[in-house]
Amino acid sequence: MIENVxxxxxxxxxxxxxxxxxxxxxxxxxxxxxxxxxxxxxxxxAVIETRIHQGITSYEPxxxxxxxxxxxxxxxxxxxxxxxxxxxxxxxxxxxxxTTFGGAIAAGLSGxxxxxxxxxxxxxxxxxxxxxxxxxxxxxxxxxxxxAGYDVSRLMAAAMGTLGLLLEVSVKVLPLPQxxxxxxxxxxxxxxxxKMQQLNQGTLPVxxxxxxxxxxxxxxxxxxxxxxxxxxxLAGETLIHADNFWQQINNQQHPFxxxxxxxxxxxxxxxxxxVIDEPHLVDWAGAQYWLHSERAADEIxxxxxxxxxxxxxxxxxxxxxxGEERFSELQPGIKQLHLQLKMRFDPQGIFxxxxxxxxx
Amino acid sequence: MTTATKxxxxxxxxxxxxxxxxxxxxxxxxxxxxxxSDGLTAYQQRPWLVLLPETIEQVQxxxxxxxxxxxxxxxxxAGTGLSGGALPLANGVLLSLAKFNRIRHIDPANRSxxxxxxxxxLAISEAAAExxxxxxxxxxxxxxxxxxxxxAENAGGVHCLKYGLTVHNILELKIITIDGQVLTxxxxxxxxxxYDLLALMTGSEGMLGVIVEIxxxxxxxxxxxxxxxxxxxxxxxxxxxxxxxxxxxIIPAGLEMMDRxxxxxxxxxxxxGYPLDAEAILLCELDGTSEEVEDxxxxxxxxxxxxxxxxxxxxxxxxxxxxxxxxxxxxxxAVGRISxxxxxxxxxxxxxxxxxxxxxxxxxxxxxxxxxxxxxHAGDGxxxxxxxxxxxxxxxxxxxxxxxxxxxxxCVKAGGTITGExxxxxxxxxxxxxxxxxxxxxxxxxxxxxxxxxxxxNPGKAVPTLHRCAELGGMHVHxxxxxxxxxxxx
Numbered sequence: 001m002i003e004n005v006x007x008x009x010x011x012x013x014x015x016x017x018x019x020x021x022x023x024x025x026x027x028x029x030x031x032x033x034x035x036x037x038x039x040x041x042x043x044x045x046a047v048i049e050t051r052i053h054q055g056i057t058s059y060e061p062x063x064x065x066x067x068x069x070x071x072x073x074x075x076x077x078x079x080x081x082x083x084x085x086x087x088x089x090x091x092x093x094x095x096x097x098x099t100t101f102g103g104a105i106a107a108g109l110s111g112x113x114x115x116x117x118x119x120x121x122x123x124x125x126x127x128x129x130x131x132x133x134x135x136x137x138x139x140x141x142x143x144x145x146x147x148a149g150y151d152v153s154r155l156m157a158a159a160m161g162t163l164g165l166l167l168e169v170s171v172k173v174l175p176l177p178q179x180x181x182x183x184x185x186x187x188x189x190x191x192x193x194x195k196m197q198q199l200n201q202g203t204l205p206v207x208x209x210x211x212x213x214x215x216x217x218x219x220x221x222x223x224x225x226x227x228x229x230x231x232x233x234l235a236g237e238t239l240i241h242a243d244n245f246w247q248q249i250n251n252q253q254h255p256f257x258x259x260x261x262x263x264x265x266x267x268x269x270x271x272x273x274x275v276i277d278e279p280h281l282v283d284w285a286g287a288q289y290w291l292h293s294e295r296a297a298d299e300i301x302x303x304x305x306x307x308x309x310x311x312x313x314x315x316x317x318x319x320x321x322x323g324e325e326r327f328s329e330l331q332p333g334i335k336q337l338h339l340q341l342k343m344r345f346d347p348q349g350i351f352x353x354x355x356x357x358x359x360x
Numbered sequence: 361m362t363t364a365t366k367x368x369x370x371x372x373x374x375x376x377x378x379x380x381x382x383x384x385x386x387x388x389x390x391x392x393x394x395x396x397s398d399g400l401t402a403y404q405q406r407p408w409l410v411l412l413p414e415t416i417e418q419v420q421x422x423x424x425x426x427x428x429x430x431x432x433x434x435x436x437x438a439g440t441g442l443s444g445g446a447l448p449l450a451n452g453v454l455l456s457l458a459k460f461n462r463i464r465h466i467d468p469a470n471r472s473x474x475x476x477x478x479x480x481x482l483a484i485s486e487a488a489a490e491x492x493x494x495x496x497x498x499x500x501x502x503x504x505x506x507x508x509x510x511x512a513e514n515a516g517g518v519h520c521l522k523y524g525l526t527v528h529n530i531l532e533l534k535i536i537t538i539d540g541q542v543l544t545x546x547x548x549x550x551x552x553x554x555y556d557l558l559a560l561m562t563g564s565e566g567m568l569g570v571i572v573e574i575x576x577x578x579x580x581x582x583x584x585x586x587x588x589x590x591x592x593x594x595x596x597x598x599x600x601x602x603x604x605x606x607x608x609x610i611i612p613a614g615l616e617m618m619d620r621x622x623x624x625x626x627x628x629x630x631x632x633g634y635p636l637d638a639e640a641i642l643l644c645e646l647d648g649t650s651e652e653v654e655d656x657x658x659x660x661x662x663x664x665x666x667x668x669x670x671x672x673x674x675x676x677x678x679x680x681x682x683x684x685x686x687x688x689x690x691x692x693x694a695v696g697r698i699s700x701x702x703x704x705x706x707x708x709x710x711x712x713x714x715x716x717x718x719x720x721x722x723x724x725x726x727x728x729x730x731x732x733x734x735x736x737h738a739g740d741g742x743x744x745x746x747x748x749x750x751x752x753x754x755x756x757x758x759x760x761x762x763x764x765x766x767x768x769x770x771c772v773k774a775g776g777t778i779t780g781e782x783x784x785x786x787x788x789x790x791x792x793x794x795x796x797x798x799x800x801x802x803x804x805x806x807x808x809x810x811x812x813x814x815x816x817x818n819p820g821k822a823v824p825t826l827h828r829c830a831e832l833g834g835m836h837v838h839x840x841x842x843x844x845x846x847x848x849x850x
Contacts, residue, residue, distance in 0.1 A: 060710070062607045062711070062712070063710055063711055063712065063741075065710075108551075114550065119550065119551060121556050121559055122524065122527075122528050135799045137797075137799050137803060138796075138797075139800065141775070141776065142710060142775060143708040143709065143710060143740070143742075144520070144521070144708070144740040144741060145525065145708045145737070145740050145741070145777075145781055146708055146776075147513065147514045147563045147777075147784070148777050148788075148795050148796075149784075149792070149795070149800065149822075149823065150560055150564055150804055151560060155557075155559055157559075158551075159555055174611065175609030178609065201468055201469065201471060201491070201492070201493070201580055203580045203582060203648075203649060204649070205652065222648065222649075222652050223651065223652040225654070225655050226649045226651045229649065230649075267547070267549040267550060267551050269472075270469065270470050270471070271469045287550050288550070307549075308547060308548035308549070309549040310549065310552065310553050312553070330554050331543065331544060333537065334543055334544075334545070334557065337543075337555075337811065338554055338555055340809075341810050344803065344806035344810060356554065
């Protein structure tokens with residue numbers, strides 16, 4: 001049972017006080033993604049926790065919309081949705097038991113279903129935030145089509161808490177597929193990439209495609225009859241405990257992720273096919289590469305850039321890249337816009353200073 | 361706002377002629393008259409000058425000059441918008457992107473296409489058809505509207521519930537800022553580092569930058585689509601049927617509702633075979649693999665019967681499917697035939713509020729003595745009441761606008777929004793004061809200033825000044841509280 005605790009006033013008071021004292025704040029939900037992004041600058045930084053601000057404030061299954069406070073445990077939201085035959089289509093990862101809803105939105109990470117269903121930002125409909133001046137603001141709403149005002153709600157997804165503290169977020173949810181099945185085909189990477197591109201242009205009800213260790217995993221989702229027909233077409237081997245497999249991939253508990261080596265994430269067009277000699281896993285139907293590498297950061301970033309994509313230093317447990325920006329550098333004009341927006345949302349720069357970029 | 365003088369205009373005209381070919385600068389009355397309004401013809405304003413650049417360098421040069429001279433710039437695609445977003449300014453230039461009309465590249469393996477902003481929405485799907493791909497968002501003006509305008513307005517269509525809006529179907533934009541910089545927003549991959557500026561640009565109504573190139577996502581064409589036409593003797597029953605379909609775990613490709621007046625107008629015009637004795641009809645389209653569609657058709661037919669449908673008709677082939685859709689797609693022009701003028705509203709509401717909202721609209725209709733035909737994107741709650749009026753009757757347009765404003769306020773009260781897909785533009789600027797409080801509106805201005813510090817791009821649209829809201833404040837008192845209590849009132 002999810003506790004219903006509204007701490008809006010307390011959070012607002014803390015932020016107002018911090019703004020007037022120029023006290024830096026590090027926003028923490030379940031603290032399951034502390035490794036992600038740059039470390040927040042430690043000097044003069046206090047922690048502000050959202051975990052106690054929790055509760056699902058509205059959920060109407062037939063409207064396909066759920067609204068919850070940022071500190072609500074993600075697992076509990078997913079359990080309630082599952083009871084009603086629904087899901088968060090962006091499949092946010094749980095890197096620890098206490099992952100919160102707000103953290104999932106702020107980090108903007110999406111699972112294997114992403115190329116087929118959409119990312120976190122695609123499902124955000126509205127939000128309430130506290131800005132850096134301590135003002136409560138509300139954007140978007142609980143309806144799927146809304147073009148009144150700039151789309152500030154989606155801007156919050158993946159902003160890593162640098163623009164404001166999320167109080168409450170409304171998301172679109174979708175029905176769980178009636179049937180799911182994962183087919184495994186044995187093949188090398190080249191064959192796998194070709195197959196993924198081919199299926200990507202086709203009409204089989206595919207909801208995930210992943211290549212790892214000489215195997216291509218294809219998840220099918222939809223009506224029982226459609227999945228059965230697609231299974232026949234693919235003629236692979238049916239993976240048992242498939243849910244478990246995809247969960248382990250999303251939560252990075254799969255053996256591929258069990259190492260102390262730095263982990264890079266490359267986001268590329270479907271057809272990129274980069275030459276990589278190091279251990280890697282291809283997800284998102286060819287559009288996301290997970291890579292264990294100790295190569296020079298510039299070299300890895302240049303490789304992603306070559307395909308008009310980008311590279312993120314996702315985990316660096318042994319600090320192999322001291323001081324390295326975690327996210328790819330921005331075009332100067334875009335960087336300028338980031339600084340401008342940050343200044344407008346958070347004029348004193350109190351929220352998560354340095355987390356997204358060392359200069360932001 | 362700066363006051364235009366004859367001298368300024370003449371000077372600007374001379375300077376622009378240095379930058380652009382002679383035929384790209386329109387200045388006479390007969391040349392500029394066609395640009396005096398967009399799809400919302402109730403508002404008209406002849407622009408100072410109309411510019412028709414055809415290269416990125418020319419757009420850069422225009423913006424640099426206008427920025428330097430402090431001249432406002434209104435960008436325009438095909439001018440099909442319904443909120444006056446491309447309404448010109450008396451002292452500004454109208455920047456038409458019509459000559460940016462090339463599809464640069466289709467990449468079937470990446471399921472994407474790089475297009476210029478003046479390419480028509482439907483032309484993208486036509487060009488992608490040879491790869492069995494298409495561009496999903498399909499606003500009803502898709503035959504004429506341009507993709508640049510679609511991005512500026514975050515256009516929707518009848519397939520949004522399943523396939524999303526423009527914001528869900530684009531990957532990358534090239535924009536030019538007011539100071540002439542070319543910026544790449546988004547990426548060729550599925551995401552980009554940093555803030556989601558792609559979301560911020562989409563639906564920004566030409567206020568933040570001029571879009572000169574768009575990479576759109578394409579989707580494989582579903583092998584099969586079938587539509588069910590269901591009639592109901594009561595609009596509430598039709599609403600309950602919609603909820604029941606969604607609750608069953610089915611996401612139809614399209615789910616549209618029309619009320620009695622809209623049905624009659626559409627049937628008289630398109631002869632789609634709509635039942636004229638129905639109070640409401642639902643069109644429910646299912647697409648996907650043939651196995652999936654056949655399964656779901658059976659499920660939905662049963663559900664509709666259970667929910668009290670008085671008759672059902674299911675398309676048996678593609679021609680039949682298109683015929684059933686024809687009535688819905690022609691609904692606006694059809695209403696245009698039964699009334700000298702009509703005013704199309706665009707609110708979105710949580711679906712369960714439908715019965716309440718329609719009842720109130722009907723009461724307001726009585727009160728104002730103006731008939732309303734309702735067309736509803738039922739799947740996503742986007743309501744298009746069409747108010748029938750005659751602009752030749754003195755005062756009737758004012759009455760219509762007031763009535764329309766009340767409908768939008770009703771949508772906000774029901775937990776919805778004043779615009780689902782048409783944008784705020786000039787038309788709904790006052791209702792923005794109802795939807796948002798001062799801090800949010802201030803932030804919108806701040807966002808604009810981050811991109812356009814001198815407020816030269818489409819000024820006076822989309823976001824009202826706080827003073828404008830304060831002056832309207834008397835109209836918008838909710839629960840005994842003023843909407844903008846922090847503001848001085850005069």
